[in-house]
Amino acid sequence: MPPLPVAVSREHNTVTLHPSGEIDHETAPALTGAVREAEGELRGLVVDLSEVSFMDSAGLHALIALEHHCRERGARLDLAGARDQPARLLDLVRLAGIFTLAG
Structure with a gap:
């Protein structure tokens, strides 16, 4: 399976990760690795799941792991755009209440 494409954007001290495709045991390390490359003065992290199928x-x-990473640095993690299977999974395991979900 090809690696997970993760586009990274930054606005002020907030980094947004834009993964695309499937996040599974083979591709998940690309998601956590992307934030390490984009750090600096990190105050907020957004993971845009709108392109995750x-x-x-x-x-x-x-x-x-990203939530723990942010908490250790005093930053906030928000999830955006979760839909279909990823949204149902977050709801099923009751993680939707741990993360701030937007759009």
């Missing part, structure tokens, strides 16, 4: 437990683990 599938996510499994490895994807959930990556999101939790």
Whole structure:
């Protein structure tokens, strides 16, 4: 399976990750790796899931790791654009209440 494409954008001290495709055990490390490359004065992190078609437990683990990473730095993690299967998965495992979900 090809690696997960993750576009990174920055506005002020907020980094937005834009993964595209499926987040699973093979591709999840690309998501957590992208934030390390984009750090600096990180005050907020947004993971835009609008282009993610599938996510499994490895994807959930990556999101939790990102949340811990942000918390350690006093930053905030928001999820945006979750729909279809990823949105149902977040709701099913009750992680929707842990993350701030937008759009």
